[in-house]
Each structure stands twice: as structure tokens, then as C-alpha cells.
Amino acid sequence: MSAVLKNLINQPYKHGFVTEIESDIAPKGLNEDTIRLISTKKNEPEWLLEFRLKAYQQWLKMTEPTWPNVKYPKIDFQAISYYAAPKQKPKLKSMDEVDPELLRTFEKLGVPMHERAVLAGVAVDVIFDSVSVATTYKHKLAEVGIIFGSFSEAVQEHPELVKKYLGTVVPVGDNYYAALNSAVFTDGSFCFIPKGVKCPMDLSTYFRINTQESGQFERTLIIAEEGASVSYLEGCTAPKFDTNQLHAAVVELIALDNADIKYSTVQNWYAGDENGIGGIYNFVTKRGLAKGINSRISWTQVETGSAITWKYPSCVLQGENSVGEFYSVAVTNNYQQADTGTKMVHIGKNTRSTIVSKGISAGHSNNSYRGLVRIAPTATGAHNYSQCDSMLIGNQCSASTFPYIQVLNNGAKVEHEASTSKIGEEQLFYFAQRGINNEEAVSMIINGFCKDVFQQLPMEFAVEATQLLGFKLEGSVG
Amino acid sequence: MIYQDSETLLEVCGLRANVNNIEILKGIDLVVRSGEVHAIMGTNGSGKSTLAKVLAGHVAYEITSGTVFFKGKNLLNLAPEDRAREGVFLGFQYPIEIPGVANNQFLRLIYNTMRIQHGKDELDPLEFDDFVREKMRLLEINPDFLDRSVNEGFSGGEKKRNEILQMALLSPKLAILDETDSGLDIDALRVVAQGINQLTNRDNATILVTHYQRLLNHIVPDYVHVMDSGRIIRTGDKELALELEAHGYDWIGTEHCAILGT
Numbered sequence: 001m002s003a004v005l006k007n008l009i010n011q012p013y014k015h016g017f018v019t020e021i022e023s024d025i026a027p028k029g030l031n032e033d034t035i036r037l038i039s040t041k042k043n044e045p046e047w048l049l050e051f052r053l054k055a056y057q058q059w060l061k062m063t064e065p066t067w068p069n070v071k072y073p074k075i076d077f078q079a080i081s082y083y084a085a086p087k088q089k090p091k092l093k094s095m096d097e098v099d100p101e102l103l104r105t106f107e108k109l110g111v112p113m114h115e116r117a118v119l120a121g122v123a124v125d126v127i128f129d130s131v132s133v134a135t136t137y138k139h140k141l142a143e144v145g146i147i148f149g150s151f152s153e154a155v156q157e158h159p160e161l162v163k164k165y166l167g168t169v170v171p172v173g174d175n176y177y178a179a180l181n182s183a184v185f186t187d188g189s190f191c192f193i194p195k196g197v198k199c200p201m202d203l204s205t206y207f208r209i210n211t212q213e214s215g216q217f218e219r220t221l222i223i224a225e226e227g228a229s230v231s232y233l234e235g236c237t238a239p240k241f242d243t244n245q246l247h248a249a250v251v252e253l254i255a256l257d258n259a260d261i262k263y264s265t266v267q268n269w270y271a272g273d274e275n276g277i278g279g280i281y282n283f284v285t286k287r288g289l290a291k292g293i294n295s296r297i298s299w300t301q302v303e304t305g306s307a308i309t310w311k312y313p314s315c316v317l318q319g320e321n322s323v324g325e326f327y328s329v330a331v332t333n334n335y336q337q338a339d340t341g342t343k344m345v346h347i348g349k350n351t352r353s354t355i356v357s358k359g360i361s362a363g364h365s366n367n368s369y370r371g372l373v374r375i376a377p378t379a380t381g382a383h384n385y386s387q388c389d390s391m392l393i394g395n396q397c398s399a400s401t402f403p404y405i406q407v408l409n410n411g412a413k414v415e416h417e418a419s420t421s422k423i424g425e426e427q428l429f430y431f432a433q434r435g436i437n438n439e440e441a442v443s444m445i446i447n448g449f450c451k452d453v454f455q456q457l458p459m460e461f462a463v464e465a466t467q468l469l470g471f472k473l474e475g476s477v478g
Numbered sequence: 479m480i481y482q483d484s485e486t487l488l489e490v491c492g493l494r495a496n497v498n499n500i501e502i503l504k505g506i507d508l509v510v511r512s513g514e515v516h517a518i519m520g521t522n523g524s525g526k527s528t529l530a531k532v533l534a535g536h537v538a539y540e541i542t543s544g545t546v547f548f549k550g551k552n553l554l555n556l557a558p559e560d561r562a563r564e565g566v567f568l569g570f571q572y573p574i575e576i577p578g579v580a581n582n583q584f585l586r587l588i589y590n591t592m593r594i595q596h597g598k599d600e601l602d603p604l605e606f607d608d609f610v611r612e613k614m615r616l617l618e619i620n621p622d623f624l625d626r627s628v629n630e631g632f633s634g635g636e637k638k639r640n641e642i643l644q645m646a647l648l649s650p651k652l653a654i655l656d657e658t659d660s661g662l663d664i665d666a667l668r669v670v671a672q673g674i675n676q677l678t679n680r681d682n683a684t685i686l687v688t689h690y691q692r693l694l695n696h697i698v699p700d701y702v703h704v705m706d707s708g709r710i711i712r713t714g715d716k717e718l719a720l721e722l723e724a725h726g727y728d729w730i731g732t733e734h735c736a737i738l739g740t
């Protein structure tokens with residue numbers, strides 16, 4: 001099934017995309033010329049090119065991190081093509097033309113009807129009368145001064161904002177993959193909520209229909225000015241396939257005084273087959289700067305896809321009384337590997353952070369929580385609470401927890417709780433004896449296990465996530 | 479109660495079963511008709527709990543020979559969940575804890591699954607709440623059961639009451655209650671026994687697996703079977719249980735007068 005889906009979704013547009021192919025794909029390999037080419041193609045200002053080149057110079061001096069608890073063959077960075085024109089998806093005329101296999105998957109996941117159409121590549125104007133959803137929302141948002149669009153657009157239309165904030169949370173030389181991303185990113189999302197504005201709706205990448213294919217080096221920048229608030233949704237529960245194996249994204253969030261950013265992710269990229277062949281390497285740097293007093297950054301993630309997940313959505317709590325939150329569910333099955341967690345860096349006085357991590361491993365998979373809580377000497381009155389729970393399904397998977405705690409201020413309070421549990425035969429027999437089959441039983445146990453995280457998700461996302469987990473773990477028990 | 483016009487619910491014939499290649503059941507014959515209450519007694523390790531789990535379909539046991547028919551269907555061919563849906567209920571000796579799963583959601587799921595099995599509509603959460611609270615009132619069960627995780631942190635007595643509550647929701651045709659009296663103080667025993675008595679009628683049957691006579695002071699059995707080394711070595715009426723209580727299990731062993739079957 002996966003191969004069918006993969007082909008279907010990644011098929012290049014067969015008609016009308018012939019003449020420019022040669023000129024729109026950069027030759028494989030990475031050097032300064034490649035970076036200049038990307039910058040020229042995207043018509044970027046000089047400062048951005050310099051930003052990229054500086055990142056590249058740093059990257060050259062760095063080595064790939066080896067500390068994560070994951071294994072994979074060495075990546076040949078010279079074998080990757082770093083620029084290609086956005087891929088076109090085949091536009092189908094109606095839902096009848098969509099592969100029934102794909103529709104069944106959507107059905108199982110409970111993806112809303114209109115979303116299924118878009119995901120399957122049916123022309124949007126067939127579904128929605130004349131005005132696309134994307135345009136409608138964009139106008140609504142513009143009325144209150146919110147800027148929301150692709151990163152490339154923002155560079156052209158609001159260069160001063162991009163220049164002011166880009167790289168201020170994740171510096172170009174932050175880590176190996178962040179440096180790589182800073183050198184070669186092609187597109188992503190940009191979101192700016194001006195002073196005092198509460199964003200009237202959840203912003204979703206899904207509404208940016210025109211820029212869905214933002215490529216393997218995605219760059220996202222979200223800024224909430226004083227008193228602003230926004231809830232941002234990344235990804236969706238429908239399976240996402242890509243021929244690029246390496247994905248190295250960078251997400252930066254900045255919250256000024258009294259601002260509030262909530263960032264939710266559901267990640268369901270191709271995880272490889274049941275023997276561990278193929279699948280995406282998802283090496284992501286996500287960090288939020290709670291810069292202002294009373295500001296708040298909240299990460300919620302449901303990680304179910306990718307062959308390897310390496311990500312630590314973090315909060316730098318600089319403003320006094322600022323709050324950082326991390327709620328995570330990471331599911332691994334078959335041969336998937338995940339090394340994920342968070343960093344909470346307390347700098348300001350009376351800063352508070354909460355970490356709730358739920359790891360579920362099944363099959364032969366390997367699931368690690370890695371987290372850092374750092375209380376700086378300045379962070380008097382800081383308080384962290386961490387809870388890391390692991391659940392094992394079957395006898396061949398593993399779960400690890402690597403908590404790092406550095407407390408440099410005596411007036412701080414740090415709490416850490418951890419647990420490991422296993423879905424056992426006797427639990428499943430108990431359900432069965434009451435008429436409930438294994439699949440339903442596992443789904444109920446898992447959802448019970450994850451509910452502290454799911455309740456942080458926006459409503460319809462939570463429903464989809466629940467179904468997604470059942471789908472991912474199907475057949476792993478009993 | 480024994481009725482003349484009762485139907486045969488359960489028919490076990492020559493049942494043998496192993497666990498880890500060790501034979502635990504060595505030829506069980508048992509017939510249970512609607513309306514009847516059977517008590518299966520015996521020492522620890524006599525195989526009575528194994529019989530209960532084998533009838534419910536626990537995967538750890540391998541059936542080596544014999545047949546089990548339930549309402550005329552070959553029970554051994556059915557998955558555990560299908561046996562349950564046909565109306566076989568096992569009240570567990572040690573009900574397992576399921577952390578994180580809210581008891582009220584669990585109870586609603588099992589109840590609605592049973593309704594669907596009988597071609598009825600599901601109850602929505604509000605309707606179910608009214609329904610289950612009424613059942614709990616009758617069984618003298620604390621309403622806070624609903625808000626806790628399934629069996630998690632329950633005392634021994636609370637777990638047994640939760641079993642009886644599930645039995646009340648599912649109205650099984652055949653309830654097999656494995657050591658339901660163990661770990662109960664006198665008050666809890668009375669409440670649980672009352673609950674079981676409320677639920678027995680002429681259309682269903684109950685098998686009480688127990689070590690002691692004391693439960694049988696509250697629930698009067700029509701038949702008492704004594705198990706030893708994987709066999710039923712004696713069957714009688716409630717008087718047999720009293721004699722056992724007076725003389726102990728050794729007394730049966732010296733009598734050499736096993737009556738097989740019913």
C-alpha cells in the first residue's frame with residue numbers, strides 16, 4: 001500500500017512541466033555556488049545570502065552529532081540536490097479519480113472530506129466554489145494585521161521583519177542540521193501577529209495550499225508581539241510521503257511581553273516499511289524564545305512517522321514570569337527510531353516550565369526521551385515539572401529516558417517523575433472477556449496513556465490523533 | 479434453582495488442557511442448565527481456576543481433547559471476545575489494573591458492545607451515566623468508581639464489586655465467578671453475594687468457583703462439585719459443601735466414591 005501512496009502523492013505533473021526542468025534543478029552537491037544559486041533563484045536580498053554563506057562556513061567546520069540514541073548509515077551530503085523548482089501535483093478533476101486505496105486510508109484516519117480532496121490532489125476550485133479557502137483566510141487575517149504566508153513571500157514583502165528576527169532564536173551555527181538548514185533552506189512559513197492581536201483562528205499550514213511543497217529544508221518563523229497570541233498547527237494526520245530522505249527543518253518562535261504562542265504538530269511522514277526499509281530522517285531544530293515578561297511558549301507534538309526522529313522543541317525562558325510547555329506523544333513501530341524531547345532553559349525570574357512526554361514503542365522500535373532542564377543563576381524562583389512515561393508493546397522494542405538537569409540557582413524547584421509500563425496479555429484478556437477485541441483494547445489503553453497530551457491539542461486535531469495512533473499500532477499486539 | 483423445562487447452556491465433555499505442556503485439566507465433564515447455580519470447590523491447585531479461564535478462552539491454555547458446547551455452539555472455536563459476546567462472563571479472581579483508562583469509559587464501551595451484539599442502539603454518555611448509576615445504587619457501589627481508572631488502586635473488595643458491576647451491565651447467560659469471595663470482609667461478602675443473587679434468574683446460570691463454604695451461606699448452590707487433580711471427583715447438593723466444611727478436603731480423598739458428571 002505504501003508504495004502505491006508514495007507514487008500517487010509524489011508523482012510529478014506529467015503534462016506541461018517539460019521545458020524548464022533542466023534549468024530549475026541545481027546539480028547535486030553543496031558548495032558556495034549552490035547557495036548563491038538558491039539565493040538568486042529566490043531573488044533574495046544581499047543580507048540573506050550572507051546569512052546563508054555564514055551558516056555554510058560554520059557547517060563546514062562542524063561534525064554530525066553522534067550522541068542521539070539512533071543508528072543510520074552515513075548521509076552523503078554531496079549526493080543531494082539542494083534546489084528544485086516546486087513540484088507540481090497532478091490535478092484530478094474529482095474525487096472519483098482518486099486511488100481508492102488512498103481514500104480508504106483517509107477514511108480510517110477520519111480526515112475531513114474537504115481535506116481529503118486537497119491531500120489527494122483534486123483541484124481545489126472543484127471543491128470550493130470560486131474562492132479558495134486559502135485566499136479567504138488570508139483576507140480575514142490581513143484585516144487584523146496578521147501576516148501569514150510562505151517564507152519566500154515574507155522575504156520579498158516584509159524583509160525588515162525577517163531580517164530582524166531570523167536566526168535570533170536558532171543561530172546559524174547552533175547545531176549541524178540547523179547550520180545546514182540555514183545555508184540551504186528553500187521555503188517554509190512566516191507568521192507575524194502584531195501587538196495586542198489575538199489571532200481569531202488556528203493557523204494551519206494546510207491553508208497555505210499554494211506552498212505545500214516547501215521541500216526538505218523548511219524554515220518557519222513565528223513572531224507574536226506584545227500581548228499577541230496565536231495557535232499554530234503544523235502537519236496533518238494523513239500520511240505524507242516524500243522522495244527526499246533527509247529532512248532538516250528549523251522553526252523559530254518569538255514571544256514578546258505578555259504574548260502567547262501555541263505550536264501543535266502532528267507528524268506522520270513515511271516511516272519505512274515493516275522491515276525498516278526506507279522512510280524519512282526527520283532532523284529538526286525547534287526553539288521558542290519567551291523573550292518578554294509573562295510570555296508563554298507551548299509545544300505540543302504527536303510524532304508517529306519518519307524512520308528516524310531527532311527533535312527537541314525547546315523553550316528559552318528569558319522574560320520574567322515566562323512559561324514554557326512541552327507536551328509530547330512519540331509512537332514508534334516496526335524499526336522506527338525516535339530520540340526526542342525538549343530543553344527548558346530558565347533565565348528569567350519566576351519562570352515556569354512543564355514537560356509531559358509519553359513514549360510508546362512497538363515492534364522492533366527504539367524510543368528515547370532526552371530532555372534538558374537548565375536553571376541559570378539568574379532564574380530565582382524558577383520551577384520545572386517533568387513527567388516522562390514510556391509504554392512498551394511486545395517484547396522486542398525498547399524505551400530509554402535521558403533526563404539532564406542542571407540547577408545553578410538554589411531558589412529553584414525541579415521535579416521529575418518517570419514510569420514505564422507494558423500492555424500485557426492479561427490486560428488484553430480482560431478486555432476480550434468483556435467482548436472487546438485486541439485492537440480496540442490497545443486503542444483505549446493508548447488513548448488513556450496519552451490523554452494528558454491529547455487534551456492540549458485543538459479539538460479536531462485531537463480526534464484525528466486518537467485515530468492515527470490506533471492506525472499506526474494496528475496489528476502490533478496479539 | 480433446578481427447573482424441569484430448563485435449557486442446556488453449557489456442556490463440557492472429557493475436557494483436557496495443558497499449560498506449558500503440563501496437564502492441568504484431566505477430563506472434565508459438566509453440564510449446566512439455565513436457572514442453575516453450580517459451585518466448584520477444591521483445594522488450591524486442583525484446577526478449578528484453570529477450568530474457569532479455559533472456558534473463557536485464555537490463550538495460555540492448550541486444549542488437548544474434549545468438547546465444550548455453549549447454547550449448542552462449539553465454544554472452543556470462538557475467540558475470547560466472541561465467547562463474551564455470546565454471554566459467557568468470567569469474574570476474575572485478581573482483576574487486572576488498567577491505568578489511564580477511565581472506568582466509566584470502559585464500562586460504557588463494554589455495555590455498548592453488548593448492546594450492538596443484541597442489535598440495539600448504543601447509549602450516549604449521558605444516557606449511560608443515568609443507567610450505570612442506577613445499577614451502582616442497587617449494588618451499593620460508591621459512585622466515585624466511575625471517575626477512577628479501571629481497577630487501579632482499588633482495594634480487593636472494590637475490585638470484586640467492580641466485577642459484579644460489569645456482570646450487572648452485561649447480563650451474561652453464564653457467569654463464572656472465580657474466587658469472588660476471596661479477600662472480602664464479611665460486609666463486602668454480603669454485598670457481593672446480594673448482587674449475584676439479584677442477577678440470577680431462570681434464564682441464566684452461575685458457576686461459583688470457591689475454596690470455602692462461606693460464600694455458599696449467601697448463595698445457595700443447586701450442585702456442588704469437588705475438584706481434585708484436574709478432575710471432578712464428586713458431585714452433590716449444598717449438603718456436600720457443608721460436609722466439606724466440617725471434615726475438610728482430605729475426607730473426600732479417603733471416600734473413593736467419585737461420581738463423575740451430573
